[in-house]
Amino acid sequence: MPRIGVFVCWCGSNIGGVLDCPKLAGEAAKMPGVVYAADYKYMCSEPGQNLIIDAVRTHGLDRLVVASCSPRLHEETFRKALARAGLNPFLCEMANLREHCSWVHAAEPEKAQAKALDLLRRAVAKAALLQPLTVSPLPVTKRCLVIGGGIAGIQVALDVADAGQEVVLVEREPTIGGNMTRLDKTFPTLDCSACISTPKMAAAASHPNIKLYTYAEVASVTGYIGNFKVTIRQKPRYVDHDKCTGCGTCWEKCPKKVASEYNLGLGQRKAIYIAFPQAVPNKPVIDAANCMRFQTGRCGICAKVCPTGAVNYEERESTFTEDVGAIVLATGYKLFDWERAYGEYGYGKYPDVITGLQFERLVNAAGPTGGKILRPSDQREPKSVVFVKCVGSRDAAKGREYCSRVCCMYTAKHAHQVLEKIPGSQAYIFYMDVRTAGKGYEEFYQRTLNDGAVYIRGRVSKIFQNGDKLIVRGADTLLGRPVEIEADMVVLATAMEPAAGAADLARLVGVTGDKDGFFQEAHPKLRPVETHTGGVFLAGACQGPKDIPDTVAQAGGAASKVIGLLSRSELETNPMIASVNEVLCSGCLLCLPACPYKALEAKTITERQPGHPPRERVVAGVNSGLCQGCGACNVACRSGAIEVKGYTNQQLLAEVDAICQ
Secondary structure (H helix, E strand, O other): OOOEEEEEEOOOHHHHOOOOHHHHHHHHOOOOOEEEEEEEOOOOOHHHHHHHHHHHHHHOOOEEEEEEOOHHHHHHHHHHHHHHOOOOOOOEEEEEOHHHHHOOOOOOHHHHHHHHHHHHHHHHHHHOOOOOOOOOEEEOOOEEEEEOOOHHHHHHHHHHHHOOOEEEEEEOOOOOOHHHHHOOEEOOOOEEHHHHHHHHHHHHHHOOOEEEEEOEEEEEEEEEOOEEEEEEEEOOOOEOOOOOOOOOHHHHHOOOEEEOOOOOOOOEEEOEEOOOOOOOOOOOEEOOOOOHHHHHOOOOHHHHHOOOOOEOOOOOOEEEEEEEOEEEEOOOEEEOOOOOOOHHHOOOOOOOEEEHHHHHHHHOOOOOOOOOOOOOOOOOOOOEEEEEEEEOOOOOOOOOOOOOOOHHHHHHHHHHHHHHHOOOOEEEEEEOOOOOOOOOHHHHHHHHHHHOOEEEEOOEEEEEEEOOEEEEEEEEOOOOEEEEEEEOEEEEEEOEEEOOOHHHHHHHHOOOEOOOOOEOOOEOOOEOOEOOOOOEEEOHHHOOOOOHHHHHHHHHHHHHHHHHHHOOOEEEOOOOOEEEOOOOOOOOOOHHHHOOOOOEEEEEEEEOOOOOOOEEEEEEEEOOOOOOOOOHHHHHOOOOOEEEOOEOHHHHHHHHHHHOO
16 A cells, blocks of 8 residues: 655645645545645745655655646656655656646635645545656767757857867758848947857857758758757759859859849849858859759850869759757748738838848848948938838737737837938837837937937838838827828838748657747746757747847757757656557557657567467557657557556546546
């Protein structure tokens, strides 16, 4: 017969303000198998944990029930306390009295008390059936894969590489640097974005511990924490970078010009090109979709003028395989495609309605206008510029319901640049709210006001052309009147959203996305850079909208997690994973597609029975390194052959029976 101890936590007033914790402990003491019950103000504190340890030793407890907050928060805390008391740490069960009871039923304390007693009864019933579980060791490959070469990916790669570990950095564009290289100045200090980012790009490319793949994508990921096998697909550049010196002769002589993606359509590039002068690697690629040689079979000038013979029109896609122990996702963001949702703003119809990132290219000294703010339509200097914030942000009906966090500050920066660079100009800003949460941000916003920027609280309803002017109609909700402004140019602060292909990459790596498509962290407060897939970490705007300081900080956090992981020679696996009863398994393998972590696989076993020849049959097998114990396979298994350790069918049914008493 198990000897169960029950410990009820007050959690200050979070639980104790609604529930009668001493009474709950008294009722728990009467339950079958319970030999000791107690309550305490803060059970997760050091005195609370010592209370548990002393009770285990004094009363000979061999099972533990802690009734407190969510197990996601403190289950590991109480398992460690149990281990210090000399017991198997997995002989602990939790009852969630905070999130599941006191917080949601604060207005009904009597009903909450009854529910809390049911939750306790459930936990005790399961605790009586808990079995000791043991972890098993896994070897660790001391290399890290970073997917995405923006400022987040570069920072992770440099930090991990500086710690002495090897890094494989994969970027799908021809150059690393990401969106940060498109920016002109960074708020609130107005220091040059390129001056910050390009030295880091060069450092990453020249670091002896960093292996760089550009113009490449991750094609497949197999394996588990400490032992991933990654296939990387290298797209054909049609230029041999080992031979190329980056002299520039080829793109100078190329006759074909197309719109520049790097300048967001505001400038042009050649069919053989580098994205910008500081690109890393500083060697070109050929855009086969626009190259005359590929489209018509004629031209070939770049090959004729190349002094090293680096141009190779016959190059084909190639693949590489890398073994790594950890993966960091740093895929960044893209701008909300608002043209379809906000047709009333005239983007695509009126060339002088542009996005904030396009404005960055106009004001950048390396941009298509050499840093002069000129209207795209006629290259004239705009004297009146209207900025519209929250285009696609905080708009659940037409865009995204979240705040993109950076728009208030970069709009203030843009208004400051207009007023500074164009004498006699005027900047109008339509806004919902002004959010300036970062260090020095409020002071910068006030500086923009002092510069003369006019802030109008309200939404823009329509933008249309009148001659060479843009008419912006909206409302001033503070003054309660309509507003109409005649503008030379309109700049829209569009929402940040997950990078293209983020959902496909999530499925490839085996991580989940949140409701907005950003990668889901394991815990928003305590594990913000980790995912539910062991060995996979997050950095930067792929996890949610953030500015450069927050991105770099999170990249450093992800790097520290990777360094800690790769510093070990072995890892301990989570024992609460699926297990297959091969006797019951019918080999239908319906569990394989149900597994979100690709932890199940078909395997062949040989059955031997006295008097019968050996017989081979297929059953399901579990990869202990990949399995996260989610239980999806348990539900899909028709023969009942799969159970999750710690959540067996017998244990779950005991919980149901206890609640239904």
